[in-house]
Amino acid sequence: MPGAGPTQWERDEMEFKLLGPVEVVHEGRPLPLGGSKPRTLLAVLLLAEGRTVTETRLSRMLWDSRPPRTRRAQLHTYASRLRKLLDPYADVVHTGSGYALGTRHGTLDLTDFRRRVELGHDEARRGRPAQASARLADALAMWRGPALGGTTDFLVEAERSRLEDARLAALEERVGADLAQGRHGHLLVELGGLVEEHPLRERLRAQLMTALYRCGRQADALEVHQRGRDRLAAAGVRPGPVLDRVFHAILDADPALDVPSPAAPPAAPGARRRAEGPSLLPPDVADFTGREECLDLLGVRLRSSAPGPVVISGAVGVGKSALAVRLAHRCADRFPDGRLYVDLGGMPPGRERVHRAAGRLIEALEPGRPLPDSAQERAALYRAVVGGGRVLVLLDGAADEAEVRPLLPGPGPARVVVTAHARLAALGDAHRADLRAFTAAEALELFGRTVGVRRIAAEPEAADRVMASCERLPAAVRAAGARLAARPHWTVARWPPGSPIPPATDSTN
Structure with a gap:
């Protein structure tokens, strides 16, 4: 009734779980989902994260290449049962071409896992391995067994390996954080079991070699390397750089393999922490849609050693800035010395724009540094301040090439992303993405x-x-x-x- 206060479903949430047996838990009790087919339907819709899944894909995940003639009716029946079971916390919607799941009051363990892993990565980037290990261990504790349990073999074959790769990557990060704390002795048993279980995971093997070396067991570490080479050769694979790098470091008694020194004491209040670098990027768009192929291609370019800026062009409203910001966030780990943003479109045009932009960039990298008066001198100082730093600069809303050129760093790992209405064709070494309207x-x-x-x-x-x-x-x-x-x-x-x-x-x- 209106005015009667919040209903029960407005006060609590459903828990959707994929990291183990597929479950829906409400008020501490699992709901009766039925057999493998409805569990598979639910899992596929949850993995789609609100996007529509076509009936063709759903049919393949439920029945592979031999669906029954009544498949559409059966899909409708499974969806109707799920809709009644989940109402009012979530809704299964038939969109014409397929089905989508919208959650109003629910949490998904996969989403929480990814968020906690990212928090662990943030701690590691800040040089805080103890906090990183704790965050990553918290994320890994969400797994209750092999993902997608209770669903069809077709879904397991299609999706489980991807989820398991994410779990193992988080596990490797947690082990790396523990090694950074000098916990090599505590890791030997765990790493030995992990390498036995996943013999082709080269990073785990390299971590075991490092732990053995630090424990004074150089011969055992080299034997682990040789066994790894044999297993990889049997699989037709050559050892990658991670494994070879640790192998040669052991042979050379490289000090880089030694136990890390204790962390330095916290900086005094107000001290500038240049090692972390400033991050001035606008927030990412939470419900960014489409452009995945373009993002992947631009990400490869931005992470490569190829020189020249990335230029994203297109009409007003086509989404240039949103794409550029998402790209910058995706590649942020590549640029620990700074992720900078300048809204060129919000500044006066002409040389005044370069003058202000260069000043803001210098101030971000070296706060309090005196600024030259002329635009040309500021641009030169900006390039000197960037130097060989791993800095990413996003120049949003450039009018022409003349505004961009003075703000391009010199040779080195720094990279620039530019958005503009025009293609800026005179920037000869640029990599371009011309955006069009959505499909x-x-x-x-x-x-x-x-x-x-x-x-x-x-x-x-x-x-x-x-x-x-x-x-x-x-x-x-x-x-x-x-x-x-x-x-x-x-x-x-x-x-x-x-x-x-x-x-x-x-x-x-």
Whole structure:
């Protein structure tokens, strides 16, 4: 009843679990999901993280290449049962081409695992191995057994190895943090078992070799290396650089393998911590949509040693800034000396823009340093301050090449990402990505994340009309979605034909 206060489902949450047997837990008790088929349907929808999964893929995950003739009816039955079981905490929505799962009051263990792993990575980047180990151990404790337990073999074959790789990578990071604390003696038994269980994981083997060497067992460490070479050769694989690097370091008695020195005492209050580097990037867009292939290609370029900036161009509202910010966050670990951001579009044009931008970049890297008066001198000082540092600079909203050139660092590991309406063709060594409007499916996906997939599924033609009025530009789609989300009593069809969309910007998808 209105005014009666929050209902029970508004006060608590459902727990969705994939890292072990697939379960849904409410108030401490698992819900009756049934056999492997409904568990598989739920798991596939959870792995999609709100995106629509086609009936073709669902059918393959449930029945592989031999689905029954009644597969659509059976999918509908499984989805209906799940919908009733999960209501009102989550909703299984049929979108026409497939199914999607929207959670309103629920947590997913896989999401929590990834978040805790990232917290561990942050601690490690800050040089705090004890805290990193604790965070990573907390993440690993979420696993209750092999992922996706109780689902079909087809889903296990398709997805379990990817999840297991993420678990092992986190485990290797935790072991690395323990080694950094000088806990090699405590790790011998654990690492011995892990290498036996995963003989082709070269990092685990290298970590065991390091622990043995530190315990004064050089011969045993070399024997572990030889056994690893034999196992890799049997699999038709040559040892990678990680294993060979530790092997040669042992032969050379490299001091880098010695027990790390105790951590330095905390810096005095107000002391500048240059080793960590400033991070001035805007927040990542939480519901960023699409562009995955473009992100992957740009990420490879940004992490490589190839010179020249990355230039992302396109019309207003196409999502240049959102893509650039997400790219910068993805590659942040590559640039520990600084992740800098300058909104060129928010500054006066011409030489004044270079003058201000160079000043802000210098101030970020070396606070309090006196700044030259001229734009040319500031740009030169900025390049000197960057020097050989591993710094990433995001220049957002450049008007032309003349604004960008003075802000490009000299030779070295520093990299620059530029967004601009034009392609900046005169930057001859640039790597370019020319963005276009979303596809119809991408636009509807972003619209659904803002408005809710259920509203879209109920009025697909009206949703298509709104997407057409937005010209499938991400910023316009988001603005339209925000307007409708703020009016839950409106139908999508109530959106007036030709209704003006708020001016598009690139600050979102």
